[in-house]
Amino acid sequence: MSRRGENIYKRKDGRWEGRYIKARDEQGKIVYGYVYGRKYTAVKQRLAELKVQYIASYGSLKIYEGTLEQWLWFWLNGPMRSRIKVSTYSSYQLRIRKYILPFLGQIKLIDLKPNQIQAFVTHLGDKQISSSSIRSIITVLKSALNQAVVDNHLLKNPCQNIAIKKSDVDDVRALTKEEQKRIEQAALQEPTCSPIIVALYTGMRIGEISGLKWSDIDFKNGRIAVNRTLYRTTLDDKRGKTQIVIDLPKTKSSKRMIPIAGNLKEYLLSKKAAAVSDYVISCREHFAEPRLINYRFKKTLKNTGLDHIHFHMLRHTFATRCIEQGIDIVTISKLLGHSSTKMTLDVYADSMWENRLEAITLIDSQLNSN
Numbered sequence: 001m002s003r004r005g006e007n008i009y010k011r012k013d014g015r016w017e018g019r020y021i022k023a024r025d026e027q028g029k030i031v032y033g034y035v036y037g038r039k040y041t042a043v044k045q046r047l048a049e050l051k052v053q054y055i056a057s058y059g060s061l062k063i064y065e066g067t068l069e070q071w072l073w074f075w076l077n078g079p080m081r082s083r084i085k086v087s088t089y090s091s092y093q094l095r096i097r098k099y100i101l102p103f104l105g106q107i108k109l110i111d112l113k114p115n116q117i118q119a120f121v122t123h124l125g126d127k128q129i130s131s132s133s134i135r136s137i138i139t140v141l142k143s144a145l146n147q148a149v150v151d152n153h154l155l156k157n158p159c160q161n162i163a164i165k166k167s168d169v170d171d172v173r174a175l176t177k178e179e180q181k182r183i184e185q186a187a188l189q190e191p192t193c194s195p196i197i198v199a200l201y202t203g204m205r206i207g208e209i210s211g212l213k214w215s216d217i218d219f220k221n222g223r224i225a226v227n228r229t230l231y232r233t234t235l236d237d238k239r240g241k242t243q244i245v246i247d248l249p250k251t252k253s254s255k256r257m258i259p260i261a262g263n264l265k266e267y268l269l270s271k272k273a274a275a276v277s278d279y280v281i282s283c284r285e286h287f288a289e290p291r292l293i294n295y296r297f298k299k300t301l302k303n304t305g306l307d308h309i310h311f312h313m314l315r316h317t318f319a320t321r322c323i324e325q326g327i328d329i330v331t332i333s334k335l336l337g338h339s340s341t342k343m344t345l346d347v348y349a350d351s352m353w354e355n356r357l358e359a360i361t362l363i364d365s366q367l368n369s370n
Contacts, residue, residue, distance in 0.1 A: 008043055016040045018047035025077045031063055064153040068112055069105035071153075072096050075144040078198045086245050090233045099124065104141075109148060114158045117141070121164055131165045138162060144337075174312055174320035182304045193271035195293050196300065196314060201264045203318035203336050206290045206311050207231045208254070211246055212280045214272055222265060224258045226337065232289055244289055254337035317350050 007019040015036050022033035033050065037043040059119070064071060075090055084092070103120045104112070117138075124134045142159035149157050175183065180200065187196035195209045202224060204212070210230035217224050230246050249255045268280075279287040288296075294311055303309050315336070322332045333344040 005046065006047075008040065008047065011036075012165075014038070016043040016180075018043045022048050022049055022050075022279045048208070062152045064109045064148065066109060067105060068107050068109050069101050071148060072100065072105075072107045072144050075147050077284075079147055080143075085247055087231055087233045087247070092140050094234070097139050099129075100141055109153060112158050114160070114162065117162050118160055120160060125165065135164055138164060141241055174316040175309065175313060179309070179316055180321075182282060183301070183306060183309070186300050186304050189302065191274075192282065193268065193280050194300075195288075195311075196297065197264070197267060198280070199311065199314035200318055202258050202260070203315050203322075204258070205229065205250070205254075205315060205337075206293055208249060209281055210279075210287055210290050210293060213278050214275060214280055215278065217260070217268060217272075217280070219265060221258050224260055226254065226256050226258065229254070230287060230289060232291060246287075249337065251337070251339050253334075253339045256334065256337050258335060316348075319344075323348060 009017045009019075011017050015038055018035040018037075019032050020035070022031045035043050035046045035050065066074075073096075076089070076096065080092070081089065100120075103123055104116065114207065121134060121138065124137065125131075129137075130133065137269065138159060142157060145157045145159055148154045183196060184200065187194040190196075195206070197207050198204060198212070201205070204224075204226065207229035208226050210225070211228040214227075216227055226249055228246055229249050230244065232242050232244050234242050273281075276282070277285045277287075281288045282291060283289075283292055297311050298307065301309060319332055319336060322335070329341050329344055330346075333341045336344065338344045
């Protein structure tokens with residue numbers, strides 16, 4: 001029996017059930033929500049809270065009858081498609097298909113709850129997926145659900161206040177000075193311009209080096225303009241089709257000017273004299289894509305005994321040498337094309353073992369003077 005006017009009922013299983021108006025669909029039909037509890041007073045209190053939360057808004061809320069999967073594809077191929085790069089679209093598509101859909105895809109959009117998303121985060125952690133990857137997956141989901149809020153299909157985003165373990169930042173591995181010397185010696189034997197030398201003395205990303213043209217280098221004023229990046233991206237992750245994309249740099253701050261000093265300038269001028277391509281790093285008179293650069297890099301490393309090194313470590317090495325020379329973090333951030341100095345600090349501030357050792361040694365020297 002219900003309490004008069006309250007929409008609270010005693011169920012056969014002994015629990016109390018409260019009903020409230022949750023929303024109205026596009027035809028104006030009422031959509032009800034339900035609350036359950038063992039105690040009448042608890043259900044009544046929760047029902048009052050929900051009524052306050054929903055009644056003010058239910059008249060304008062447009063119920064989306066589809067699943068989260070349907071909404072995600074609508075969002076990615078509709079509102080987002082023209083606003084993001086091909087590479088971003090590809091990465092979003094992968095996160096949706098590989099991670100979000102198997103766990104949450106069949107839940108109706110309107111029924112998605114924070115506890116289900118929190119369970120999803122726990123599930124990803126149990127699969128040994130890194131905190132940074134989990135955060136990027138939830139970022140995609142959160143963005144899609146923000147659009148649902150904007151479009152008036154949800155009153156609030158259920159991704160709000162989801163707890164994700166703080167990212168475990170791996171120590172940045174830079175080459176030691178001895179390792180750098182060995183790699184440079186091998187790279188200088190290459191007949192054409194070596195991407196290794198460019199990376200070690202400019203800090204450019206591999207995609208930026210792939211897209212670098214001789215016309216981007218102003219030898220008169222001694223500077224390199226980072227105007228484009230080149231990458232291979234997935235067109236259809238089901239079929240595995242890929243394509244090469246030449247695009248603007250990664251972010252607004254990635255489009256930058258990098259000064260070139262005397263030795264690098266002479267090296268580049270000598271290679272330009274024999275160049276047969278518009279691209280600084282070339283293959284058959286055309287560009288060399290990142291995976292080809294990586295392949296050549298591994299071949300160069302073969303006789304150095306340093307085959308555990310990957311190309312991105314050259315960028316870390318450039319930044320590390322800058323820090324060792326006492327260059328300020330703002331300048332390093334600008335050279336690397338980071339969007340903020342915080343990013344530079346997060347990546348490099350704790351990576352300098354030699355600097356830390358030197359600092360401790362300097363402090364320790366005071367002990368003998370006492």
